[in-house]
């Protein structure tokens with residue numbers, strides 16, 4: 001299947017009447033590939049982890065340490081509610097945090113008001129990518145690969161609710177972004 005051309009990407013962007021939300025485990029590439037996808041489509045990009053950090057003036061790790069995961073999920077739900085209100089009817093790309101789609105209210109919000117894409121890779125690749133920087137509180141204890149495998153088991157049914165699945169393999173970010181665009185085009189029909 002050939003990659004989409006720039007005019008085809010521009011046409012797809014014009015047809016988007018909802019934001020695209022990338023979901024999936026840590027290290028899948030939601031933030032980095034998501035930014036590239038937005039560039040290819042010529043639409044805005046927002047990273048929800050970064051939005052939460054900006055609103056709290058704390059890093060994700062600091063929020064987990066000081067207030068706990070539940071507090072972080074509350075902030076995440078509020079940020080998603082605002083973003084999806086602001087972006088209604090508009091094509092844009094949103095990178096979710098890895099656990100957002102496992103919070104039932106946030107998942108329902110995304111499913112009903114956005115096009116969700118499950119960006120996935122094998123656990124070894126995810127663990128290698130997600131531990132390049134020590135910013136992920138859920139991977140700070142124990143073996144990252146085992147933790148990711150456990151999160152996959154727990155979250156599989158949630159991620160599986162996304163209508164589009166794209167493998168984020170060892171190809172370049174651009175290649176994965178083009179695979180997502182193709183997946184969206186096919187899904188829109």
Ligand SMILES: Nc1ncnc2c1ncn2[C@@H]1O[C@H](COP(=O)(O)OP(=O)(O)OP(=O)(O)O)[C@@H](O)[C@H]1O
Nearest residue numbers: 025026027028029030031032097098129171172173
């Ligand atoms: N397809 C890819 N090829 C090579 N490297 C990749 C690919 N996708 C992501 N990476 C790299 O993996 C690392 C993690 O990617 P990224 O931060 O985008 O993951 P994420 O899904 O946003 O994770 P989190 O859920 O923790 O926010 C980055 O260094 C990124 O450049």
Ligand SMILES: O=C(O)C1=C[C@@H](O)[C@@H](O)[C@H](O)C1
Nearest residue numbers: 026049060097098099136137
């Ligand atoms: O998978 C998760 O639960 C997380 C992923 C990151 O994006 C951050 O949202 C945070 O580190 C939690």
Ligand SMILES: [Mg+2]
Nearest residue numbers: 030031049095
């Ligand atoms: Mg990210």
